Amino acid sequence: MTVLRRRRRLWTDLWQAVLALCLAGIFLLPVYWMVTTALKTTTDTFAVPPVLIFQPTFEHFLAVYTEGPVLKSLVNSLVVATTSTALAVLIGAPAAYVLARFNFRGKADLWFWIISNRFISPIVVALPFFLIARDLRLLDRHPALILVYLTFGVPLVVWLCVDQFRAIPREVDEAARVDGANLGQVFFRINLPLAMPGIAVAAILAFITSWNELMFALVLTSTEARTAPVEAANFMTGFGIRWGPMMATGTLIVLPVLLFALLVSRSLVRGLTMGAVK
Amino acid sequence: MRHKFRVNWPAFSLIAPAIIVLLAIGIYPLLFAVNISFRQYQLTKQYLGTGYVGLQNYITVFNDPLFWESLLRTGQFFLLTVPLQIVFGISIALFIDSIRWRPLSFLLRVLLVLPIAVTPTVVGLIGRLLFNRDFGLMNYLLGLFQIAPVSWLGEPVPAMLTIALVDIWQWTPFVALVMISGLAIVSPDVLESGRLEAGQGWNLFWHVQMPYLLPGLTAVLILRTADILKLFDMVFVLTRGGPGVSTELVSVYVQRVGFRVFDLGVASAQAILLLLLCIVLSRGYIRLFYREVEA
Numbered sequence: 275m276t277v278l279r280r281r282r283r284l285w286t287d288l289w290q291a292v293l294a295l296c297l298a299g300i301f302l303l304p305v306y307w308m309v310t311t312a313l314k315t316t317t318d319t320f321a322v323p324p325v326l327i328f329q330p331t332f333e334h335f336l337a338v339y340t341e342g343p344v345l346k347s348l349v350n351s352l353v354v355a356t357t358s359t360a361l362a363v364l365i366g367a368p369a370a371y372v373l374a375r376f377n378f379r380g381k382a383d384l385w386f387w388i389i390s391n392r393f394i395s396p397i398v399v400a401l402p403f404f405l406i407a408r409d410l411r412l413l414d415r416h417p418a419l420i421l422v423y424l425t426f427g428v429p430l431v432v433w434l435c436v437d438q439f440r441a442i443p444r445e446v447d448e449a450a451r452v453d454g455a456n457l458g459q460v461f462f463r464i465n466l467p468l469a470m471p472g473i474a475v476a477a478i479l480a481f482i483t484s485w486n487e488l489m490f491a492l493v494l495t496s497t498e499a500r501t502a503p504v505e506a507a508n509f510m511t512g513f514g515i516r517w518g519p520m521m522a523t524g525t526l527i528v529l530p531v532l533l534f535a536l537l538v539s540r541s542l543v544r545g546l547t548m549g550a551v552k
Numbered sequence: 553m554r555h556k557f558r559v560n561w562p563a564f565s566l567i568a569p570a571i572i573v574l575l576a577i578g579i580y581p582l583l584f585a586v587n588i589s590f591r592q593y594q595l596t597k598q599y600l601g602t603g604y605v606g607l608q609n610y611i612t613v614f615n616d617p618l619f620w621e622s623l624l625r626t627g628q629f630f631l632l633t634v635p636l637q638i639v640f641g642i643s644i645a646l647f648i649d650s651i652r653w654r655p656l657s658f659l660l661r662v663l664l665v666l667p668i669a670v671t672p673t674v675v676g677l678i679g680r681l682l683f684n685r686d687f688g689l690m691n692y693l694l695g696l697f698q699i700a701p702v703s704w705l706g707e708p709v710p711a712m713l714t715i716a717l718v719d720i721w722q723w724t725p726f727v728a729l730v731m732i733s734g735l736a737i738v739s740p741d742v743l744e745s746g747r748l749e750a751g752q753g754w755n756l757f758w759h760v761q762m763p764y765l766l767p768g769l770t771a772v773l774i775l776r777t778a779d780i781l782k783l784f785d786m787v788f789v790l791t792r793g794g795p796g797v798s799t800e801l802v803s804v805y806v807q808r809v810g811f812r813v814f815d816l817g818v819a820s821a822q823a824i825l826l827l828l829l830c831i832v833l834s835r836g837y838i839r840l841f842y843r844e845v846e847a
Contacts, residue, residue, distance in 0.1 A: 290651050297644065298663050301725065304678045305670060307689060311681060320687045369570035372563050388570065391578045393830055395782045397806045398823040399577075401816055402584035425577050428570055457562035486671040488785035489803075493811060503673040507789050510680070517681065524674040535669040539662040546668065546726065547733040547768075 305528065312521035319517050334518035335526075344523050347505035351527075354416055354501060355484035358423035362480050365424070366431025367473055371461050373432065374439035375447070385436075392429040396489045399425060404493050414496045422490045427480040434479070434545055438472025439465060475545035478538055482531055502527045582827075585820045593817035609821035618797065619822055622805035623829075625712075626780060629801055632716040633723070634776050638769065640720070641727025646757065648728070649735045661732065664725035672722070676789025679718045680705070708798030711791050715799050718786060723779075727772050734768040735761060777833050781826060802826060 311319055313330040338344045373385055403422055404413075412418040442465055450460045466473075491501040506527060509520040535542055592605045613619050644664075651657040682689045683704035691701040704710045738761055746760030784803040787793065793800030793808065800808070806826065810819030 287653060290647075290653070291656060293647065294651070294656055294660055297647075297660060300721070301663050301667050303689075304675070304682060304721065305666065307682060308674070308678045322687050323692055324687070324689060365569045365573055368566035372567040376560065376563050378560075384571075388574060390831075391574060393778045394578070394582075395778075395803060395823070395826055395830060397782075397784070397803050397810070397819075398585060398827050399581045400807075401810050401820050401823060402581040402588065404811075405588070405816070406581065406584065421577055424573055428574060432570065457566070461566060482669055486673070486785075488673045488788070489807065503671055503785065506671075506673050506677060507785075509677065510789055510792075515680070520677055521681065524671075524677050527671050528674050531669050531671070532666055535665050536662060539665045542665050542669075543661065543729055543733075546665075547730050 305532070308521050308524050308528070311517060312525045314518070316518055334522040338519050338522045338526070341519075343500070344502070344505050344519075344526065347500050347502045348526060350416070350495075350499055351485055351502040354419045354423065354499075355481050357416070358420045358427055358484050359477050359481045361420065362424055362427030362431050363473060363477050366428045366476070367435055367466065367469070368461060369428075370432045370435035371439045371465055371469075374436045375444070385432075388432050389429050391425055392433070394425070396425075396487075400489055400493045403490070407494055413494060414498050414500075416499050418494045419491060419499065419501070422494065423480075423484045423487065426483055430480050430483070431473070431476040434476040435469060435472050438469045442468050471541065474538075475541045478534075478542060479545050482535070485527075485531060585823060588816055589820035589824050591817050593815070593820070595814035595816060605817070609817045610825075612818050613821045613825065616818075618800075618805065619802075621797070622800050622802045625798075625800065626783075626802045629712070629716060629719075629783075630777070630780050632712070633719045633780070634773070636720055637724045637727045637776070638772065640724045641772075642731050642765065644724070644728040645731035645735055646761075648732060661729070664729055667722045667725050670722065672785040673789050675718060675722055676786045679714065679786070679790040683714050705791055706795060708795060711795060711799045715787050715790055718790065719780075719783070722786070723776065727776075730768040730772055731765055734765040738764050778830055781830050 310328075312334055313332070314325065314328055315331050315333070318325045318328050369388070373381065399422070403418070407413050407418045410418075446464060446468070447460050450464050455463070486503060487501075488503040488507060491504045492507070495501065495504060502523075506520070506523050509515065509523065589609055590604055590606065591602050592600055592608075593602050594600060648657050648660050651660070683691075685691060685701055685703045685706060688704070690704065694700075694702065702710050704714045743756075743760065746756055750756045750759045780801070782803055783801055784807060787799055787801055787804050788807070791799040793804045797805075802822075803826075806819050806822045809815055809822065813819075
């Protein structure tokens with residue numbers, strides 16, 4: 275009996291492992307294909323049947339590096355995403371704290387309004403923003419993008435942080451108040467450090483969303499402040515697609531984020547699903 | 553009982569920046585868009601001025617078959633992707649939930665995060681590569697089964713299938729992650745007594761586990777609806793809405809009218825209608841599903 279059961283279990287484990295491998299393959303294959311294409315010579319890229327084992331070449335990365343605009347766009351993306359995320363946390367976290375701790379009239383409506391910004395299609399805001407930025411002479415400059423990215427950054431931070439602040443017992447606040455701390459001190463010195471895990475999750479999601487954003491960047495930048503996704507999309511215009519440099523650019527955009535996402539995957543999963551399951 | 557209205561200034565000062573910023577970048581542009589939607593606003597014909605034209609732009613939109621077709625197409629895209637994402641997502645969640653070897657289930661859960669994090673623009677580029685007619689991996693794999701090469705991006709129906717497949721690849725993991733966290737709420741006791749009553753397999757899933765997945769499912773439907781109405785980058789890079797207008801989803805179309813035709817008045821009217829649709833849909837979902845959960 276037990277031998278039979280053990281054998282059946284072994285089979286279950288085995289076929290689960292095979293299925294898991296297939297799933298992993300499906301989810302990883304496109305990214306793997308991008309990275310290997312970036313490392314293939316142009317001849318190998320066009321080969322049919324596709325070449326699986328090949329002599330890697332760094333010529334495409336070198337081309338991307340020497341031509342310049344991609345590198346510049348990556349720096350632009352980094353500047354915009356980092357600044358915007360920092361601002362979103364600075365603005366969103368205190369608001370989340372107040373929403374978690376205080377009761378006031380219209381609180382539910384206020385919360386709903388802040389969150390609902392996440393549902394507005396970017397095209398709705400992109401049109402007026404283009405005209406506003408043009409009149410303020412902010413087109414093709416970082417501040418315009420940084421500000422626009424707060425439309426999703428702040429709601430994201432508020433959404434994910436309210437629960438985090440709620441989880442901190444009120445007694446902590448009260449004890450500090452008895453010791454003479456004012457509300458600002460209670461928030462910045464005590465609650466903010468305690469809420470760091472939740473804030474980090476929100477910040478990571480806000481950063482990735484900013485880093486990946488295309489529509490606003492397409493509309494609000496042209497040459498100087500162009501971000502990496504715009505630069506990548508640009509490969510599709512003009513004559514003849516340069517597959518190698520294009521995939522090298524894609525790799526440079528995606529790989530840092532993926533490595534980062536792997537490192538913090540546990541909290542990222544929490545952030546992605548927290549809003550959904552609540 | 554009368555409450556005196558009293559402002560808690562310290563608390564207000566903590567929340568005020570968020571309110572001010574969102575008024576400035578959320579509400580003001582929206583009002584701006586409403587304003588433009590009632591104006592003549594063609595950037596390429598500035599000599600026409602930017603005077604008010606009443607409901608003219610809205611009438612243009614209502615009589616514009618391309619706009620309604622793009623909405624219909626977006627609906628088709630939704631029906632092509634979301635049901636499959638839900639079925640695959642739940643299947644993957646149940647599968648991962650059933651894996652006894654911890655490291656394996658952990659590894660899969662980590663891998664599920666990856667497609668979601670890949671820049672949609674780059675996903676579009678990868679799509680161009682994989683679905684290329686001449687040397688793409690997709691046609692090669694089909695060739696192994698003796699299927700003739702498909703011109704994925706060159707013909708209307710295959711192009712629609714392509715963007716649907718790519719969307720399914722990228723967002724099924726998200727549905728799976730939400731469902732996994734839903735399954736985690738089912739306590740072992742409930743599961744055990746459910747097993748006694750409902751047995752194994754489908755019955756167990758449908759009668760015992762499914763109710764716990766409903767809130768997550770609602771959230772998935774709301775988020776996917778909003779995301780598909782927003783969907784721009786992946787399609788823009790992969791097909792540019794083409795061939796013809798066969799994959800021009802509503803956001804891609806509005807962007808074209810706004811920034812390639814430069815008729816901001818009409819585009820704003822379209823965007824406002826889109827916004828209203830989004831609000832109505834998400835409210836509808838919440839009403840429909842949460843009543844079901846409570847009943």
